[in-house]
Amino acid sequence: MTSAFELLPVERAAADLERVRELNARVRSLQRITLAGSAVEGSPVLPTLPDLQTLLPGGGLQPGGVYSVIGSTSLLMGLLAGPSAAGLWCAVVGVPWFGAEAASRLGIDLSRLVLVPSPGSAWLAVVAALADALRVVAVRPASRVSETDAARLRARLRQHDAALIAFGEWPGATARLSVAHSAWQGMGQGHGYPRERVVTVRAEVRGVARQGEWAVA
Amino acid sequence: MNELTRSMVLWCPDWPVRAHALQHPELDGDAPLALIDKGEVFACSAAARAAGVARGLRVREAQARCPALAVVAYDAALDARLFEPVLAAIEQLVPGVQPIRPGLFALRTRGPARYYGGEQPLAATLIAALGSVGVPDARAGAADGPFAAQLAVQATSAESAVLLVPPGSTSEFLAGQSVEAVGDVGFAELCRRLGLSTLGSLAGFGEDELATRFGALGLRVHALVTGRDAETVVSRPAAAQLERSIAFDDGVDRVDQLAFAIRATADEVVAALIAAHLVCTAVTVTMETEGETSVRTWLHPRWFTAADLVDRVRWQLHGVGGALGLSSPVLRVTLTPESVDSVHHHEEGLWGDAPDERVHHALSRVQSMLGHEGVVTARVGGGRLLDEREVLVPWGDPVPAEIAGAAKGPWPGALPDPLPATVFRQRLAVSVADSSGEPVLMDGSGALTGDPAVLVVGAITAVVIAWAGPWPVIERWWDAAAARGVQRLSLIDEVGTAWLLVFEGGAWAAEARYD
Known part of the structure; x- marks a missing residue:
C-alpha cells in the first residue's frame, strides 16, 4: 500500500507545473526591476471595470503602472472599483x-478600503509604505513630484506588483485619464433629479488620445 | 459515581465598592456609595445599605432613601483588574485557585487543609491573608463540591465568618437552601408556584422525573440537590503580573526620548505575556506628570507587539499635549494589559492570513507616522446629509455597533442613486444667479426667487444647463435645540458636472459634486 503522503503522478506533474510558473514569475519580476520603462507586455492585469478596460494600455490596470486621473473623483473610484470588487485591498491617500458611500455604490468594498485623508507632507512616504502591501494605491500629490522620486516609487510598485493611481499630474504616467464630458438623464429646468450619467472618458497614452464611454452605475 | 471535590469558597463582600475605594483612596470610605449599572444599583457600601439602599433599586429611589448617596458608574474591568493582586496573594499560600467572579474564588481543600492542619486553620490563614491585602471582612465556606461551598459562604455572617459543612452532610445542608440557589430565576419561580421552596423538596424526585419535566436543567438540578455535583475546582493558570511601569526621576519631556525609554518596558510586558502563553488585545496606558494623569485604553485588531505598545504611548502623548508633548515632563508610564487571551486562539492559520497580516503591518507603519487617527476605514452610517452618513473609524478600533442599525434607515430625504463622488467636509460657499444676474435665494415659502442660470464657485463662473429643487431636508423638528432645516438644490453646469447645493442660514453652499 502506498503511503498517504506519496503524490500521484498527476499531482506530481501539477506540482512541477506550479513550480515552473513560480520560477517564471520570479524571472519576470527580476526582469522588470532591471528593465526600465513600461511594464512588461502580456503580464496579467488587475481586474478593471469593463468600460474602462478598452481605454487602458494592456486592457486594464497593470501591476507596476502609474495612472494619472485629472479632476474627477468618480473616475478615480471607477478605477478602484474593479480591483476592490475582486478582493484586493485599496488605499486612497490625501x-x-x-x-465613501458613492464608492461603495460603485462596487468598492469599504472593508478593504483604507483612507488616509490628510497625510500632509509625508504623503510620498505613506504611499511607499502602503504600496508594499496593498495592490492599488490612489494618491493626490500634495506637491510636485520629482522625476527621481517618481522613478524610485515606480521601482517599488513593480517589485510588489502594485498599481498607483495619481489624482493629478504625474511624471511618466502609463496613461492620463480625464472626463471630456458627462451626459445626464433625468433632470430638466426645475424638475427631476440627476438619475443617470454617461461619462466620456479621454485617455492619453504616450501622446495618443482615445475616448470611450463609461456608464456610471 | 463521581468523587466529590471537597472545596472551599472565599468571598470578599461588596467587592465592587471595595475596588472603587482602592482605585480612589482620596474618597471617604465610610460615606454611602452606590455603583450603578444600567440605571440600577449594582452594589452599595455598608453605610448605604444601612440607609436602605439595596441592589436592583432604581437610582432615583436609592437617592430618595439616602440623600447623601454618592452615585458612580460601575466599572467591571476595574473590578476584575484589582482582584488580580488579591488572587496573586492567595496563590502565594495555596496553589490552584479558581476565580468565580471578582470577589469570589474557589479552591480545593484536600492538600492545603492537610498542610495547614485542618480546614478551620486554612480558612483562618486565608482570611488573614485577604485582610493583609485590603479585604478585612472576608468570609469562607467549605463543603463537598464548589456549589455547596458557595452556598455555605453565602450563609456566613459578619459575626461568624466561616461556615464549614462537615464532610458527608452536604445533602442535609443543601436540603435547607431555597430553590433560588440554582441560579435560574424562571425555574425558581416555577418551583415556588408548585409549592417546592427548598432544594430538599426537590431532592425527593428522581433523576428521570426532573429530566422529563425540565430537560437538561432538571438533570443539573438533580445532581446539585443530591450533592452529586460533578463540578470540580478548575484552577486558573498561574497568574502572571502583567502590568509594567517605568518611572523617570527627572521627568521626560520629549516624545522621542520617551519612546526610546519605554521600549524596554514594552518588551518586558510582551515577554511576560509570552511566558504566560497569552496575547494582549487591549492595553491601558497611564501617563503621570506633575499633577495630571492621562489614561487611555487602546485596542488592537490582532494583538500588541512591543513596537505597537511604544506607538500607543507616543500617540497618547501626541493626543494630550500637541506635537511636542505634555505640558509638564512625564514622571511615570504604566502599561496594563486589559484583555488577554490564550495565544492558541490567535495562532496564525497554517495556510491563510498572510496577506492581511501584511496589510496590517503596512497600515500600522503609516499609523506610526501619522498618528492613530491618520489611517481610517469608512463605514456608511445613518443620516440625510452626506457628510453625516460617513463614519470614519481609525484602523484597529472596533466599528461602533450603532452604525449598522442606523444605516438600515429608513432615511426619507436621503439622496437617491447615483451619489456624488466628492463630498465637501467643509462646505464650499457658492452663489447662484438668474439670467439677469440677480442672485437667486429662497423666499419665506420655500420657493426660489428666480430660475438658476449661473453658478459662481470661487473665481469660476459656470452656466447652469439644468436644475431641480429645492427639496427640504428637515431634521429633529421636535427638538428646538437640535432642529435643523436645509433646502437642497441640484444643478448641472455646461461641462456636465452636477452640483448639490444646500441653502442654510440665508446663503448657498456646495455640499457635494458629481465630478
Whole structure:
C-alpha cells in the first residue's frame, strides 16, 4: 500500500507545473526591476471595470503602472472599483473629500478600503509604505513630484506588483485619464433629479488620445 | 459515581465598592456609595445599605432613601483588574485557585487543609491573608463540591465568618437552601408556584422525573440537590503580573526620548505575556506628570507587539499635549494589559492570513507616522446629509455597533442613486444667479426667487444647463435645540458636472459634486 503522503503522478506533474510558473514569475519580476520603462507586455492585469478596460494600455490596470486621473473623483473610484470588487485591498491617500458611500455604490468594498485623508507632507512616504502591501494605491500629490522620486516609487510598485493611481499630474504616467464630458438623464429646468450619467472618458497614452464611454452605475 | 471535590469558597463582600475605594483612596470610605449599572444599583457600601439602599433599586429611589448617596458608574474591568493582586496573594499560600467572579474564588481543600492542619486553620490563614491585602471582612465556606461551598459562604455572617459543612452532610445542608440557589430565576419561580421552596423538596424526585419535566436543567438540578455535583475546582493558570511601569526621576519631556525609554518596558510586558502563553488585545496606558494623569485604553485588531505598545504611548502623548508633548515632563508610564487571551486562539492559520497580516503591518507603519487617527476605514452610517452618513473609524478600533442599525434607515430625504463622488467636509460657499444676474435665494415659502442660470464657485463662473429643487431636508423638528432645516438644490453646469447645493442660514453652499 502506498503511503498517504506519496503524490500521484498527476499531482506530481501539477506540482512541477506550479513550480515552473513560480520560477517564471520570479524571472519576470527580476526582469522588470532591471528593465526600465513600461511594464512588461502580456503580464496579467488587475481586474478593471469593463468600460474602462478598452481605454487602458494592456486592457486594464497593470501591476507596476502609474495612472494619472485629472479632476474627477468618480473616475478615480471607477478605477478602484474593479480591483476592490475582486478582493484586493485599496488605499486612497490625501483625498479628504472622497465620498465613501458613492464608492461603495460603485462596487468598492469599504472593508478593504483604507483612507488616509490628510497625510500632509509625508504623503510620498505613506504611499511607499502602503504600496508594499496593498495592490492599488490612489494618491493626490500634495506637491510636485520629482522625476527621481517618481522613478524610485515606480521601482517599488513593480517589485510588489502594485498599481498607483495619481489624482493629478504625474511624471511618466502609463496613461492620463480625464472626463471630456458627462451626459445626464433625468433632470430638466426645475424638475427631476440627476438619475443617470454617461461619462466620456479621454485617455492619453504616450501622446495618443482615445475616448470611450463609461456608464456610471 | 463521581468523587466529590471537597472545596472551599472565599468571598470578599461588596467587592465592587471595595475596588472603587482602592482605585480612589482620596474618597471617604465610610460615606454611602452606590455603583450603578444600567440605571440600577449594582452594589452599595455598608453605610448605604444601612440607609436602605439595596441592589436592583432604581437610582432615583436609592437617592430618595439616602440623600447623601454618592452615585458612580460601575466599572467591571476595574473590578476584575484589582482582584488580580488579591488572587496573586492567595496563590502565594495555596496553589490552584479558581476565580468565580471578582470577589469570589474557589479552591480545593484536600492538600492545603492537610498542610495547614485542618480546614478551620486554612480558612483562618486565608482570611488573614485577604485582610493583609485590603479585604478585612472576608468570609469562607467549605463543603463537598464548589456549589455547596458557595452556598455555605453565602450563609456566613459578619459575626461568624466561616461556615464549614462537615464532610458527608452536604445533602442535609443543601436540603435547607431555597430553590433560588440554582441560579435560574424562571425555574425558581416555577418551583415556588408548585409549592417546592427548598432544594430538599426537590431532592425527593428522581433523576428521570426532573429530566422529563425540565430537560437538561432538571438533570443539573438533580445532581446539585443530591450533592452529586460533578463540578470540580478548575484552577486558573498561574497568574502572571502583567502590568509594567517605568518611572523617570527627572521627568521626560520629549516624545522621542520617551519612546526610546519605554521600549524596554514594552518588551518586558510582551515577554511576560509570552511566558504566560497569552496575547494582549487591549492595553491601558497611564501617563503621570506633575499633577495630571492621562489614561487611555487602546485596542488592537490582532494583538500588541512591543513596537505597537511604544506607538500607543507616543500617540497618547501626541493626543494630550500637541506635537511636542505634555505640558509638564512625564514622571511615570504604566502599561496594563486589559484583555488577554490564550495565544492558541490567535495562532496564525497554517495556510491563510498572510496577506492581511501584511496589510496590517503596512497600515500600522503609516499609523506610526501619522498618528492613530491618520489611517481610517469608512463605514456608511445613518443620516440625510452626506457628510453625516460617513463614519470614519481609525484602523484597529472596533466599528461602533450603532452604525449598522442606523444605516438600515429608513432615511426619507436621503439622496437617491447615483451619489456624488466628492463630498465637501467643509462646505464650499457658492452663489447662484438668474439670467439677469440677480442672485437667486429662497423666499419665506420655500420657493426660489428666480430660475438658476449661473453658478459662481470661487473665481469660476459656470452656466447652469439644468436644475431641480429645492427639496427640504428637515431634521429633529421636535427638538428646538437640535432642529435643523436645509433646502437642497441640484444643478448641472455646461461641462456636465452636477452640483448639490444646500441653502442654510440665508446663503448657498456646495455640499457635494458629481465630478
